[in-house]
Amino acid sequence: MGWFEFSLAYVVFFLSHSLPVRPPLRPWFQARLGVSGFTLTYSALSLAVLAWLTVAAGRAPHVTLWDWAPWQVHVPLTVMGPVCLILALSIGRPNPLSFGGARNDRFDPARPGIVRWSRHPLLLALALWATAHVVPNGDLAHAILFGTFAAFALLGGRLIDRRKRREMGPEWQNLRMVIAGAPFLSWRASGETVARLGVGIVLYATLLWAHPVLFGVSPLP
Template identity: 85%
Template sequence: MGWFEFALAYVVFFLSHSLPVRPPLRPWLQARLGASGFTLAYSALSLAVLAWLIAAAGRAPHVTLWDWAPWQVHVPLTVMGPVCLILALSIGRPNPFSFGGAHNDQFDPARPGIIRLSRHPLLLALALWAAAHVVPNGDLAHVILFGTFAAFALLGSRLVDRRKRREMGPEWQRMRDRVADAPLLSAAPSGGTLLRVAAAIALYGTLLWAHPFLFGVSPLP
């Protein structure tokens, strides 16, 4: 199917991410699936379409933009460490500034954790993942794929800021100022934080092991 499948996968990817979260579809889905069921279904759909999109990029006609070199594999190998750490420290944590936060009413701006570094850690992780994978994938389809994701993550941060500022009113700026005054690192990391760091290490190792099975390419030199 070549470029047609790649373009179709792109359209489906963006529709599957935009339509379910817009009214009136989101309230209708949440009423039938529940809040947790909606989150699980939305996450599963997103991962499935993402897997299709990546596979479609691999099946698209190969148009070389730059030649591959051995040093390029070290870029994603290095960057994916921080990406895994950001994911482990942010998933399931309160974050009223962005999407996907859990128990946002329990957010403490004096101890914001990863939010002290970025209001949108999931989008930051997406941008780093995508930008790092552009380097060793110098064909047109993959440059479009990863380049679009990086741009989407950076633009998405601005759009989410705009929406949340509108929804939260003056509280958005007040909370942002309190987060900016918080320390970058806790003097004594909690047990939960250490578990999340361990989870990040496990995730990194799992990705190294599973990459050849999932994508047909070893990430190691």
């Protein structure tokens, strides 16, 4: 199917991400699935379409933009370690300044965790993942795929900031100032933080093992 499948997967990916979260569809889905059910379904759909889009990029006609070199493999291998740790420290944690935060009423700006490093850690993880994977994939389809995700992550942070500033009013800037005064590092890590770091390491190892099965390419040299 070549470029047609890649283009179709591209359109389906962005439609599946944008339409379900817009009114009136989101309230309609949440009323029938519940808030948790909607989140789980939306996440599963997103991952499934992302996997299809990645496979479709591999099936697209190969148009070389730059030559492959052995050193390029080490870029995603190195960057994906921090990406997995960022995901483990971010998912399901309070973060009223971005999307995907859970139990935001419990957020302590004096101990913001990873939010001290980035207001949008999930978007940071996406940008790092995409940028790192551009390097060893020097063909047109993968450059479009990963380049779009990197640009989306960078633009998404600005859009979320604009929306949150409008929704939260002066509280948005006040919260930012308190977070900015918190220490970058806390040497008294909680049990939950240690557990999440362990999950990040396991996630990294799992991705190394599952990458050939999911995407047909080994990430190892």
